[in-house]
Amino acid sequence: MVASQPTCENNEKKPNNPVFRHQLSVRLYDTDAAGVLYFGSQFRLAHDAFETFMAQHGFPISIMMTEPYLLVVRHAQSDYTAPVMLGDTVDIDLYIERLGRTSFTCNYTLQVNDMPVGKAKTVHVTIDRKTRNAVAMPGEMRAALQLHKVDQ
Amino acid sequence: MVASQPTCENNEKKPNNPVFRHQLSVRLYDTDAAGVLYFGSQFRLAHDAFETFMAQHGFPISIMMTEPYLLVVRHAQSDYTAPVMLGDTVDIDLYIERLGRTSFTCNYTLQVNDMPVGKAKTVHVTIDRKTRNAVAMPGEMRAALQLHKVDQ
Amino acid sequence: MVASQPTCENNEKKPNNPVFRHQLSVRLYDTDAAGVLYFGSQFRLAHDAFETFMAQHGFPISIMMTEPYLLVVRHAQSDYTAPVMLGDTVDIDLYIERLGRTSFTCNYTLQVNDMPVGKAKTVHVTIDRKTRNAVAMPGEMRAALQLHKVDQ
Amino acid sequence: MVASQPTCENNEKKPNNPVFRHQLSVRLYDTDAAGVLYFGSQFRLAHDAFETFMAQHGFPISIMMTEPYLLVVRHAQSDYTAPVMLGDTVDIDLYIERLGRTSFTCNYTLQVNDMPVGKAKTVHVTIDRKTRNAVAMPGEMRAALQLHKVDQ
Numbered sequence: 001m002v003a004s005q006p007t008c009e010n011n012e013k014k015p016n017n018p019v020f021r022h023q024l025s026v027r028l029y030d031t032d033a034a035g036v037l038y039f040g041s042q043f044r045l046a047h048d049a050f051e052t053f054m055a056q057h058g059f060p061i062s063i064m065m066t067e068p069y070l071l072v073v074r075h076a077q078s079d080y081t082a083p084v085m086l087g088d089t090v091d092i093d094l095y096i097e098r099l100g101r102t103s104f105t106c107n108y109t110l111q112v113n114d115m116p117v118g119k120a121k122t123v124h125v126t127i128d129r130k131t132r133n134a135v136a137m138p139g140e141m142r143a144a145l146q147l148h149k150v151d152q
Numbered sequence: 153m154v155a156s157q158p159t160c161e162n163n164e165k166k167p168n169n170p171v172f173r174h175q176l177s178v179r180l181y182d183t184d185a186a187g188v189l190y191f192g193s194q195f196r197l198a199h200d201a202f203e204t205f206m207a208q209h210g211f212p213i214s215i216m217m218t219e220p221y222l223l224v225v226r227h228a229q230s231d232y233t234a235p236v237m238l239g240d241t242v243d244i245d246l247y248i249e250r251l252g253r254t255s256f257t258c259n260y261t262l263q264v265n266d267m268p269v270g271k272a273k274t275v276h277v278t279i280d281r282k283t284r285n286a287v288a289m290p291g292e293m294r295a296a297l298q299l300h301k302v303d304q
Numbered sequence: 305m306v307a308s309q310p311t312c313e314n315n316e317k318k319p320n321n322p323v324f325r326h327q328l329s330v331r332l333y334d335t336d337a338a339g340v341l342y343f344g345s346q347f348r349l350a351h352d353a354f355e356t357f358m359a360q361h362g363f364p365i366s367i368m369m370t371e372p373y374l375l376v377v378r379h380a381q382s383d384y385t386a387p388v389m390l391g392d393t394v395d396i397d398l399y400i401e402r403l404g405r406t407s408f409t410c411n412y413t414l415q416v417n418d419m420p421v422g423k424a425k426t427v428h429v430t431i432d433r434k435t436r437n438a439v440a441m442p443g444e445m446r447a448a449l450q451l452h453k454v455d456q
Numbered sequence: 457m458v459a460s461q462p463t464c465e466n467n468e469k470k471p472n473n474p475v476f477r478h479q480l481s482v483r484l485y486d487t488d489a490a491g492v493l494y495f496g497s498q499f500r501l502a503h504d505a506f507e508t509f510m511a512q513h514g515f516p517i518s519i520m521m522t523e524p525y526l527l528v529v530r531h532a533q534s535d536y537t538a539p540v541m542l543g544d545t546v547d548i549d550l551y552i553e554r555l556g557r558t559s560f561t562c563n564y565t566l567q568v569n570d571m572p573v574g575k576a577k578t579v580h581v582t583i584d585r586k587t588r589n590a591v592a593m594p595g596e597m598r599a600a601l602q603l604h605k606v607d608q
Contacts, residue, residue, distance in 0.1 A: 027203055028213055029196050029496065031489035033369060033542040035217070038485060039377035039426075040347040044181050047344065051179055055239070061180055062239030065187070065337060073343035077381035083436065086489040087207070087214030122343075132387065181342060185335035185390040185521060191529035191578075192333065192503065195496040217489060225495035229533035235588065238337040274495075284539065331507055332517055333500050339521070348485050355483055359543070365484055366543030369491070391511070391518030 018148045020056075020094045022049035026086055037084035043076055046108045046120040049092040057144040068129055069137075074103065075123040082117040084110075090117070096149040102126055102134040104145055170300045172208075172246045174201035178236055189236035195228055198260045198272040201244040209296040220281055221289075226255065227275040234269040236262075242269070248301040254278055254286040256297055322452045324360075324398045326353035330388055341388035347380055350412045350424040353396040361448040372433055373441075378407065379427040386421040388414075394421070400453040406430055406438040408449055474604045476512075476550045478505035482540055493540035499532055502564045502576040505548040513600040524585055525593075530559065531579040538573040540566075546573070552605040558582055558590040560601055 030041040051061050064070050084090065091111045098105040108120040126137040182193040203213050216222050236242065243263045250257040260272040278289040334345040355365050368374050388394065395415045402409040412424040430441040486497040507517050520526050540546065547567045554561040564576040582593040 025203070025207075027196075027200055028488045028490070029199065029494060032484045033366075033487035033489075033491050034374060034376070034484070035489050035491070039380055040344055040351065040485065043344040043347065044179075047181065048179055051177070055177075060239045062237065062337075065238060070338060072338065073384060075381070075383050076343055077379070079379050080377060085214065086217060087212045180336045180338070181344065183337035184332045185337075185339050185518075186332070186526060186528065187337050187339070190333060191532055192496055192499040195499065199496065214489075222490060224490070225536060227533070227535050228495055229531070231531050232529060329507070329511075331500075331504055333503065348483075351485065352483055355481070359481075364543045366541065369542060389518065390521060391516045 018095055018150055020049070020053045020148055022052050022092045022094065024048060024090055024092070026084055026088045026090060028086060031086045035083075035085070037088075039078065039080060042078045042080065042084075042110070042118055042120060043122075045090060045092060045110070046078070046094075046106075046122065049094050049108060050106055050122065053094055053148075057141075059141055059144065069126045069135055070129050070132075071124055071126055071137075073122055074125045076121070078118060078120040080118050082112075082115065084112060084117050088112045094148070096145045097121070097152065099142065099145050099149050101136050104137075107150075170247055170302055172201070172205045172300055174204050174244045174246065176200060176242055176244070178238055178240045178242060180238060183238045187235075187237070189240075191230065191232060194230045194232065194236075194262070194270055194272060195274075197242060197244060197262070198230070198246075198258075198274065201246050201260060202258055202274065205246055205300075209293075211293055211296065221278045221287055222281050222284075223276055223278055223289075225274055226277045228273070230270060230272040232270050234264075234267065236264060236269050240264045246300070248297045249273070249304060251294065251297050251301050253288050256289075259302075322399055322454055324353070324357045324452055326356050326396045326398065328352060328394055328396070330390055330392045330394060332390060335390045339387075339389070341392075343382065343384060346382045346384065346388075346414065346422055346424060347426075349394060349396060349414070350382070350398075350410075350426065353398050353412060354410055354426065357398055357452075361445075363445050363448065373430045373439055374433050374436075375428055375430055375441075377426055378429045380425070382422060382424040384422050386416075386419065388416060388421050392416045398452070400449045401425070401456065403446065403449050403453050405440050408441075411454075474551055474606055476505070476509045476604055478508050478548045478550065480504060480546055480548070482542055482544045482546060484542060487542050491539075491541070493544075495534065495536060498534045498536065498540075498566065498574055498576060499578075501546060501548060501566070502534070502550075502562075502578065505550050505564060506562055506578065509550055509604075513597075515597055515600065525582045525591055526585050526588075527580055527582055527593075529578055530581045532577070534574060534576040536574050538568075538571065540568060540573050544568045550604070552601045553577070553608060555598065555601050555605050557592050560593075563606075 026037055030037055032038040054061055093109045095107050096104055097107040103125040106122045110118040125134050128135045178189055182189055184190040206213055245261045247259050248256055249259040255275060255277040258274045262270040277286050280287045330341055334341055336342040358365055397413045399411050400408055401411040407429040410426045414422040429438050432439045482493055486493055488494040510517055549565045551563050552560055553563040559579060559581040562578045566574040581590050584591050
């Protein structure tokens, strides 16, 4: 292999739509006594989309149990624009907003019945398991994320 | 409609296999620092199966937000027979173990790669929203549950 | 202060230090398979501090079950600067960063053994229970929050 | 006691009342859209009492991150006898119901304003970290638990 970044090869073609959609239902567990989605649960929903996305691209989050690097969250944020009810089906659209050498930003939009209900972002960093210093992410991971990058 | 219990009619036919199967993945959120499924998360997984089961039988758990009765849990128990790891796909088999006038018992078996990893039971009671006394469950609910009853 | 807003009176004196400190322990439940605090749990810890703070100032969050207004979260964000381990005692320092007519921003700093491990913010809005439009917060609430406001 | 099990010494005296009391508040996070404590959260409350109990007896649950044995839950059960509301202060009384060589059973009673609201049990087993076979618990742990054993 001669390419300067051989690990960056990835057989997945750039999809027509780089946005990854994940769907799930709001469970009793996710709600609170105000009768709606608990604010913290929106992060659980977003991360469920993230774990599904990563697994489908060959990086199930469980690999970090065995790899020399960990993939950790450095920042997370959510906005809540409409109440989400018990039993609602939530469509989560995920794309990569920023892609660096050691970190990337995931952007999430949440919709119920095609109406926006919330947004979220998570910033992930690859760190060395022992030193916990940031390290370059694997080339294949970067290539997979690149396919779902949306330019701002 | 002439039948003595008209509300008990249900167009679903008794399935060949009364057991309802639900599948889900163990997320980072469900695990703990011991590296496996947190014991309390097994209840969340079981109840996810329960909510899916009820919704597919016409009783989404959200109806209790509007109905005069609530469906509440009176008892819950879990056994843990093998460690469940991050990323594992868990098959949950649910059936009705006991079906009374105001309450019923759900039985759950959890498997990973066809190996049993845990069991659970939940006892549900229909109560009046105001008095919180037990009341007879709707006939359609009872009929739906009956189709998934397994005699002990 | 003229008597036009009598409800704004508050007998609590401006504390020498407007920062409210709350302490809690990281439980097995809060951790994940990476062996550290799950990122979403930091919101639970911060909100535990918020609920304690509000209760001690006469506004237990449970009042929203009976009041004509709800206090909802519009935005939440967290930064993670050092790993937090199972059993760690976390000191959470809370202050009010912004105080408006219908909303305010809480700022949280998390420390373990006097070392910063994370930060968080939550934006809370008072809304009418029925219309869900923003409404002015009660004067007493505003007065209590004012005592813990730190100018940026 | 002959010196064959020197590790069984424990300087804690048998308390007059072997029951360990732990108190906590029901947070928004613990509730669900039915307006009360989510059934699964009762396990979180009970385990919070358990972790506090173990830490105060010299066995913070975090030791299992470094010890050759793990302390895992083999069985858990809860009964719900009265609704628990947002903001309720819950008193949890914990005692050891059964104490074996490799396992023990914790019994929990939950009260709000001196009224029983629920019960729980957890069965804990010490297992070898690698083989995951049951192993004898440390003598000091057994001695500490013995002080809080209530004969049935």
